Amino acid sequence: MPGGRLTHEERREIAEGLREGLTYTDIAGRLDRPISTVTREVARNGGPAAYRADAAHRATAGRARRRNQVPAPPPSPAESGAHGRDPEAVLELEAQFTAMMVGTGLPRMTARVLTCLYVTDGGSLTATELAQRLRVSPASVSKAVGELEQQELIRRERDTGRRRDVYVIDADAWFRGWMAGARQNTTLADFALRGAEVLGAATPAGTRMRDLGHFFEHVGRNMIQAAEEWRQADAGRRGTSD
DSSP states (O other): OOOSSOOHHHHHHHHHHHHTTOOHHHHHHHHTOOHHHHHHHHHTTTOTTTOOHHHHHHHHHHHHHHHHHSOOOOOOHHHHTGGGOOHHHHHHHHHHHHHHHHHTTOOHHHHHHHHHHHTSTTSEEEHHHHHHHHTOOHHHHHHHHHHHHHTTSSEEEEETTTTEEEEEOOTTHHHHHHHHHHHHHHHHHHHHHHHHHHHOTTSHHHHHHHHHHHHHHHHHHHHHHHHHHHHHHHHHHHHHHO
16 A cells, blocks of 8 residues: 555546545545545545645645644644544544535635534634644634634633633534524525515516525524424433433
């Protein structure tokens, strides 16, 4: 099995495999590389839909130059094998989680920050800690946490002891994010139905807007119902486990 960094030609084979719809396992088999190598390569370079061999090769070279110029950050729990975990398996999990989040529409840096918070046992990190762990600039982290806060997937708390903000992810993160999405659908529904009145309900454009409004109205209502059902079921499970 070959070792070392991926070559430009190997990256082209990865890109070709993605275009053909091959799985990471199939692509890794073609290259005689570990699956984790292919997973991390694709995740850190835009995900399956956006991966480009030439751009990935240039970006990797740039990251290598920056690593030679900047002191290495302290090892993360994944790198140190905390709690007896397999560091390689955790790194692969991080790459796959990031790729999945990118696939849902999150920008890559935002997805990396979300992943970092999820795999940290404490579930909270400062902006400086996030920048160190991800080896990126504080400005990149600031933009990412801003988007996650807007979607209510994380929350900000004040660490009075260190006099700085920490970003927290908790058990209700996805519930809040889901409800935020439901509210957005309700807003879209109201807008589309008002638009239908402006355009004229009997006109083709008005009918199109009306149908859009009814769709988002239905989806938003069902999202709220599903979230409330989950909350009740989750409360029951927590009560049972106690």
